[in-house]
Amino acid sequence: xxxxxxxxxxxxxxxxxxxxxxxxxxxxxxxxxxxxxxxxxxxxxxxxxxxxxxxxxxxxxxxxxxxxxxxxxxxxxxxxxxxxxxxxxxxxxxxxxxxxxxxxxxxxxxxxxxxxxxxxxxxxxxxxxxxxxxxxxxxxxxxxxxxxxxxxxxxxxxxxxxxxxxxxxxxxxxxxxxxxxxxxxxxxxxxxxxxxxxxxxxxxxxxxxxxxxxxxxxxxxxxxxxxxxxxxxxxxxxxxxxxxxxxxxxxxxxxxxxxxxxxxxxxxxxxxxxxxxxxxxxxxxxxxxxxxxxxxxxxxxxxxxxxxx
Numbered sequence: 001x002x003x004x005x006x007x008x009x010x011x012x013x014x015x016x017x018x019x020x021x022x023x024x025x026x027x028x029x030x031x032x033x034x035x036x037x038x039x040x041x042x043x044x045x046x047x048x049x050x051x052x053x054x055x056x057x058x059x060x061x062x063x064x065x066x067x068x069x070x071x072x073x074x075x076x077x078x079x080x081x082x083x084x085x086x087x088x089x090x091x092x093x094x095x096x097x098x099x100x101x102x103x104x105x106x107x108x109x110x111x112x113x114x115x116x117x118x119x120x121x122x123x124x125x126x127x128x129x130x131x132x133x134x135x136x137x138x139x140x141x142x143x144x145x146x147x148x149x150x151x152x153x154x155x156x157x158x159x160x161x162x163x164x165x166x167x168x169x170x171x172x173x174x175x176x177x178x179x180x181x182x183x184x185x186x187x188x189x190x191x192x193x194x195x196x197x198x199x200x201x202x203x204x205x206x207x208x209x210x211x212x213x214x215x216x217x218x219x220x221x222x223x224x225x226x227x228x229x230x231x232x233x234x235x236x237x238x239x240x241x242x243x244x245x246x247x248x249x250x251x252x253x254x255x256x257x258x259x260x261x262x263x264x265x266x267x268x269x270x271x272x273x274x275x276x277x278x279x280x281x282x283x284x285x286x287x288x289x290x291x292x293x294x295x296x297x298x299x300x301x302x303x304x305x306x307x308x309x
Contacts, residue, residue, distance in 0.1 A: 012106075048076075066301060072126065112124070116169060129165075145160070169253055177239060196276035196277075200273070203240015204281075256283075261285065275287060
């Protein structure tokens, strides 16, 4: 990953509600980072340009800037069209477009899109590509045939073959948990943190048994009120239902690992729950640090881009 003789890379993941940037040296190591709440949703074009000016003032000696995420969407600086899967890192590098944000040239990555083979339905992503391709870069040949899962608000399940992101699906289970327990129907019965255990396992089983998820979710409240679910177990049971439904969807869509191992990248607490769930469905699971994967993805993309120059 060494790029001797240059000033390194500024890698930016610019989402709807957050801004993250890393100064990556020629050796591929993070030298500094900048994290803020300056997501694109709250910024006009002048404010976006100001953010880039602040980055270049902080790290003035770096020639290359690559940005992924919603900055390249229709609510960002300019829309970069979706690249259709299957997609390799070389495909992604070729689709990164030099764009002036204020006086600074920033290479904006496109979003990725697929139409799944199993159900013929579309899906899209922006920004998660760096975690996915970073996990591929970190695992090398071992990544082929595996499914990379990014637990979070909108969890991505991505199937990898020979370095290509072949297809993926998105689950809204994280957002459903957050909304239902923050102010929804289940807010009054969910208090403790979700943990692996009997209630979680019960949720996994019932979330994947074929009953519609909307019916199963109301059953969390009914179970607490009727005494079949302890209030202290409600969060674990709910998480189990939601995660179990995801594993069932993965099986239905054929987006599962061919070597019985999934790679988890994302929120550490959520990753541990998915890791605990995997054996229930016959899989092993390994966790890759989110920042490590994201930075590795940017470094691999930068190296691939230089090959195309």
